[in-house]
Amino acid sequence: MSGLSKPFPSDSPDPRRQLRQELRRRRRALTPNQQRNAARALCRRLRQLPEIRRARRVALYLPNDGEIDPSPLIAWLKDRSVRIYLPVLKPLSSNSLWFVHYHRGTPMVRNRFGIPEPDTQHGAHRARRLPTWALDLILLPLVGFDDQGQRMGMGGGFYDRSLAFTRRPGPRPRLLGLAHECQRVEQLPVAPWDVPLDAIVSDARIIRP
Ligand SMILES: Nc1nc2c(c(=O)[nH]1)N(C=O)[C@@H](CNc1ccc(C(=O)N[C@@H](CCC(=O)O)C(=O)O)cc1)CN2
Numbered sequence: 508m509s510g511l512s513k514p515f516p517s518d519s520p521d522p523r524r525q526l527r528q529e530l531r532r533r534r535r536a537l538t539p540n541q542q543r544n545a546a547r548a549l550c551r552r553l554r555q556l557p558e559i560r561r562a563r564r565v566a567l568y569l570p571n572d573g574e575i576d577p578s579p580l581i582a583w584l585k586d587r588s589v590r591i592y593l594p595v596l597k598p599l600s601s602n603s604l605w606f607v608h609y610h611r612g613t614p615m616v617r618n619r620f621g622i623p624e625p626d627t628q629h630g631a632h633r634a635r636r637l638p639t640w641a642l643d644l645i646l647l648p649l650v651g652f653d654d655q656g657q658r659m660g661m662g663g664g665f666y667d668r669s670l671a672f673t674r675r676p677g678p679r680p681r682l683l684g685l686a687h688e689c690q691r692v693e694q695l696p697v698a699p700w701d702v703p704l705d706a707i708v709s710d711a712r713i714i715r716p
C-alpha cells in the first residue's frame with residue numbers, strides 16, 4: 508500500500524478506530540431490558556416524525572452488535588401499507604448496498620458479517636430490489652453521533668458509498684440515523700465522503716443538524 512492512501516502510520520493507532528471500538532463496546536454492554544426500553548422509546552419518537560409518516564417505502568435494518576432495534580416499527584408500518592426494505596451487501600465486493608423488499612416469507616441468508624439479509628440468489632430478487640433513489644426513507648444504524656448531527660458507522664463506508672448520489676440534485680430518500688443515547692460523543696471528525704443526515708434519533712433525543 509502506498510503511504511499516501513494510508514490515513515495513519517501503521518505504528519500509531521487510528522483514533523477513529525479506537526473510538527468506534529469503544530462505542531461498539533458500550534452498546535453491546537446494554538442489558539436485554541435496556542435494549543427493549545430503548546427500542547420502545549426510539550420507536551415512539553420515530554412514529555411522530557413527518558419523514559416516517561409521509562413515507563410509503565422505508566428501509567430499516569435488523570439489529571446486530573448491540574444496535575438499537577427499529578423492528579418494533581414493522582407492524583405499525585405494515586398497518587399503514589408501507590413497504591419495508593432491508594440492506595443487502597452488493598456482490599462482487601463493491602462495498603455498497605442494495606435495498607430489497609422484506610415481508611413475511613422472504614427467504615433470508617446470513618451475510619459475511621453474520622447479519623440476516625434477504626437471499627438475492629433467488630430468481631425473483633430483481634423485482635424485489637428497489638433503486639435507492641426511489642426509497643422515501645432510510646433508517647441507518649449508527650455507531651456514534653454528535654450534537655452537530657455527524658455520524659460514524661461500522662467503518663466499511665457501505666452507506667456512504669450507497670448514498671453518495673444524494674449530494675446531487677434529483678429524487679432522494681430522507682435519511683434518519685438511529686443510535687442509543689450512550690453512543691453520543693461531543694464531536695466527531697467529519698470526512699469529505701460523509702453523507703449529511705436529515706436527523707439523528709436516539710432513545711432520548713432528536714438532533715436536526
Ligand atoms: N444491522 C446492520 N446491518 C447492516 C449494516 C449495519 O451496520 N448494521 N451495514 C452497515 O454498513 C452493512 C453491513 N456492514 C457491516 C460492516 C462491518 C461489520 C463488522 O462487524 N465488522 C467487523 C469485522 C468483520 C470481518 O471483517 O470479518 C468488525 O469491525 O469487528 C458488520 C457489518 C449492511 N447491513
Ligand SMILES: Nc1ncnc2c1ncn2[C@@H]1O[C@H](COP(=O)(O)OP(=O)(O)OP(=O)(O)O)[C@@H](O)[C@H]1O
Nearest residue numbers: 658659660661662663664665666667668671698700
Ligand atoms: N462515496 C465513497 N466512495 C468511495 N469510497 C468511500 C465513499 N464513502 C466512503 N468511502 C470509504 O469507506 C471507508 C469507510 O468510511 P467511514 O469510516 O466514514 O465509514 P462509516 O461511515 O463509519 O461506515 P458506513 O458508511 O458503512 O456506515 C473510508 O476509507 C472511505 O475511503
